[in-house]
Amino acid sequence: MTKTPTKAATAKAATHKPETRGEAAAPASSRATRAAERRAAIVEAAMEEFIARGFAATRLDDIAKRAGVAKGTIYLHFKDKESMFEELVRTVIVPVVARLNALPPLTGSVRDLIEAFANNFLKEVIGTRRGDLVRLIVAEGPRFPSVADFYYREVVSRGMAGMRALIELAIARGEIRERDLARYPQILIAPAMIAVIWQSLFARHAPLDAQDMLRVHLDLIFGERRTT
Amino acid sequence: MTKTPTKAATAKAATHKPETRGEAAAPASSRATRAAERRAAIVEAAMEEFIARGFAATRLDDIAKRAGVAKGTIYLHFKDKESMFEELVRTVIVPVVARLNALPPLTGSVRDLIEAFANNFLKEVIGTRRGDLVRLIVAEGPRFPSVADFYYREVVSRGMAGMRALIELAIARGEIRERDLARYPQILIAPAMIAVIWQSLFARHAPLDAQDMLRVHLDLIFGERRTT
Amino acid sequence: MTKTPTKAATAKAATHKPETRGEAAAPASSRATRAAERRAAIVEAAMEEFIARGFAATRLDDIAKRAGVAKGTIYLHFKDKESMFEELVRTVIVPVVARLNALPPLTGSVRDLIEAFANNFLKEVIGTRRGDLVRLIVAEGPRFPSVADFYYREVVSRGMAGMRALIELAIARGEIRERDLARYPQILIAPAMIAVIWQSLFARHAPLDAQDMLRVHLDLIFGERRTT
């Protein structure tokens, strides 16, 4: 009982805060840094909870507990539950976008590039927390147009544009025969998306070898690879 | 829809009981019939609401209002909100299953059959309430394992088995070259699923010509069709 | 579904009802009789439920089920739940009152008479449904002044008056020495009441030999009996 034993006493003299060690030693962990850490912890915790329960069924209490902060603290970082959700998606999506933009060099064949991309997707998205986020967006999209908008604008449309460019290049180079494919990059991506959804819904009924499936799909598009 | 449409009309003439189908086409509406109608109205209304808001955010009150019944009436048909959701999915899915089982004749080529199937899917699922239901299942699946189970068992596994059989037949007949495709019927279905999701999330940003996309996809799998 | 298979068909021809055996044989069971039976069944069922759960927690649904009638039927006999409770107590109490009035002959000693009375109370009240009713009245009395009033008027005051008369007689005859006892017949009755309450609350923790206790109490009041 009787928490808050400080406050009054530290009010003025409290230039130093907990972690403070000596004078200059570890000036790090400034107030701003600690705030950022807290925010990160909240985002992380919120992700977990929203993915596990969906937006409406998630309790701020649980997020706070998981993040190790008090409920009120959340409101220092986010206006309310709704905008927390929206900002959350943004925050988590941004790095993904960054990576998309950082197109790899593109030296060998288009297929090699796409295969590399697929492998990366396999490791980083399918069956991971990030994959669950995709499912979450599918789930909550209709109730959060701004989220769907953002996701479309930042991820989908860019990804599609990139894919389309690659497909066109592959067609030009003769790697892909089906010329109409360029109009529907979705076809190229579809199995990957299905894999994402499959893993969160049906994995336990029927495990899916996503890597092999994606390989087959690429074979279908690029023609079977002559095994080296 | 169709609330108490009779009553006044049957008041006197209805000396005969239930199934009465005499005279015109009007009466019918025995107590049992009315109950069934009510249940149907509730199911219908619940569908709309759950699709629009998700499970947790849907208010029983709104379902009742939309169905034109009192709140309490819902509890005459369903134990609680949760089992209503579960039964609802079952109820709506069953007819779909029935249709899946009613395999079409299969006379011409496999491609023709699949194309017919795709066209049907296009009309009946993509962009319709039924399509939204699929998205709903994707959204709520993790929180309703029984729903995901049911859906997997009744729809996914059966659909996959059927597709696999068709693919194998097509391979045997030489319609499809990629032999590994039989291991992943998901690849065949993926674009259709993507179309379903696309329509509810991104249609307004970028309309998708699902029919054309599916055609391209089939061309990819079966080889381009020599336009008659 | 569709119960009520009779009604219309029996409407006129139904002079005979279930129990009806032969023509004149048992003309009884007229409509009025059946109604009375139903009412009795409801009263009986209500007693059980009210005793087990108290007034507020008892569901009319359960009473109806236990009585084997439809919920609506209850309203043909009672205005509402509240007055059902009140009438119920009256109905059940009346026979008790009748018996109280039917004072036994009074031949031998007053002690013999009271002992006989105690034994009767032991058999008919303590540890029985009737005893539970007493507890029920204690429980609901404050919320049902009319019930408490009725009980006081019909049972308590009469019982007290009767006891007082007996005590005075016993004092006059020299059976009881403590003259002031006539002012507090409650003292004479108290252990019996305690036994009633004890049986429904603590019997399972510590069984009480009510008969022996009452004997000891009478010994206390009348002096120990010279064992014959």
Add this chain to the structure above:
Amino acid sequence: MTKTPTKAATAKAATHKPETRGEAAAPASSRATRAAERRAAIVEAAMEEFIARGFAATRLDDIAKRAGVAKGTIYLHFKDKESMFEELVRTVIVPVVARLNALPPLTGSVRDLIEAFANNFLKEVIGTRRGDLVRLIVAEGPRFPSVADFYYREVVSRGMAGMRALIELAIARGEIRERDLARYPQILIAPAMIAVIWQSLFARHAPLDAQDMLRVHLDLIFGERRTT
């Protein structure tokens, strides 16, 4: 009672924390203290309501209103209505138990001691809120076995044991002749219990001079007192 009585007063002067008892008698009111006060207010209010209406008919809303807190606050102190009731009885009973344990010295005669006890009971229980609690336990006991258990264990069995010891002592000293009384301390207590119940049910029909009744009862057991 006593809602936030401080606050304004302590605002500035309260550089020192909690238990502050300086200056006048006012401040104190730390957060923990305030919580305790609130809990006490809820317990107090709940007592009143439960006694007045019984468990099932009592509305949490009314308790909150009477306690001067919001509905939700109750749930910060109690898990639900049921455990509130159970804890409530415990909370209120405990001090009583404490007093029972604090046996008085026992100098003079046993009768004097019991008389003192009776007078205390008269003042503290009969016709008071505490007496009503006894009636409440009788009323709700069957539906709250844990409450009946607790009450039996903490109050009844202890009280009975104490009474039995006194009775045996009185018998040994020759103050009481009826040796069997030791087997049924209930007889000694019965009139007091009856008085408790009488006051809440019939007081307004026929007021009872409980003190006088208890005196007569003790005369019956110990023999008439030779008025000094």
Add this chain to the structure above:
DNA sequence: GATGAATGAGGATTCATTCAT
């Protein structure tokens, strides 16, 4: 008279949000 489906007011409980400390 009987029935039981339908009603909707009422009440327990939850949880996002606020704010004094």
Add this chain to the structure above:
DNA sequence: CATGAATGAATCCTCATTCAT
């Protein structure tokens, strides 16, 4: 800045009562 006690609107569910059959 951080905290978490307090709030009360919102929501699920129950159940006494009605009434068409």
